[in-house]
Amino acid sequence: MTDAPRRRGRPARKAAEDGPVARERILAAARAEFAAAGYDRTSVRGIAKAAGVDPALVHHYFGSKDDVFAAAIEVGFEPALAVSAVVGAGPEGVGERLARFFLGLWEDPAARGPLLAVIRSAMTNEAAATVLRGFVLRRLLERVAAELDVPDPRFRAELAASHMVGIAMLRYVIQVEPLASADPERIVTLVAPALQRYLTDPDPEPAPDPTPEPDPAP
């Protein structure tokens, strides 16, 4: 009966042996709780109950509710971290590879749920937004920016990310047609050139003054 309820306090020898397994179980429970109830209505106690462990064990492994949320984000976004490999494979075709990778992630129902949960929480709760901002900055955008050979690579990575986040909003959250039902490859074809430009091209010239140029051939 290894699943007998634990008592409050420092985890016993058995729990220490179970460490990695219990940690994974807590994380899975946290993802499910945050996804179902949102950040505000999720508690460490509720996560512990869903994982079948004592709340003290949650605190032992993760610390505060924000820390559990950050860890759940990292796990939820784990597949997204492969993006740096996608970008790092070289400039040719990187826009197309990135668009396909990103849409593939969202088309996978197992990944979409946690992504939606995180974005919803960040939209409506400042603490969750701060955690997401920290994670996105520290893990995701920095990795991508490190692979780019453009001016101000972090800004460029954010512009590319903003386009993909917006597509996710309109396609998967608000579900505007025809975007919501469009074939993913159709979206890839249209969006890839914009991403390619952000990730590989020099800065465009600022728009010229609207003074008409002299007509070269009257």
Added chain:
Amino acid sequence: MTDAPRRRGRPARKAAEDGPVARERILAAARAEFAAAGYDRTSVRGIAKAAGVDPALVHHYFGSKDDVFAAAIEVGFEPALAVSAVVGAGPEGVGERLARFFLGLWEDPAARGPLLAVIRSAMTNEAAATVLRGFVLRRLLERVAAELDVPDPRFRAELAASHMVGIAMLRYVIQVEPLASADPERIVTLVAPALQRYLTDPDPEPAPDPTPEPDPAP
């Protein structure tokens, strides 16, 4: 004392005379309530109280809570409807004009609040998402699409919209740096070419097979 509390029931002669004014006051109250409390926690009764009118008058002018929400969205997005004039002024420079118009809207604190309120409500409440979807489809994207001379203009309008919605998310909601503090004109310069392409260019060729082309000049 024209502001004496009204009694329940059909609006009296005085209220009918006050009609347009009372309607505006209810709408302003609805925008403020939805912005402050979100869709779920806003009620027709609360809107009526904030507007200083009987709930029956809210029902008289608008109908259900969804109907008030739709009307509040329309007013909140009223400035955004000018987008069709921005797009309709012709294809040259339309991407730049659109990016500047959109960022100008969000940079205006008076407009940003209602826009954020609508997006937050739609992110977390299916009824609000349905109302926004109906409005966005019917009023905003259709108008823009009608001005475009491209294949599948609605899809193109949505791709441009998705980019701008994503920028709003990262810059104003999650507030990722350096995007959150970037000069708006810098964003316009970078983003304009992507919007221009969606709004004016023919479909790009789908990506070719990754078979290398024969070298034309050995």
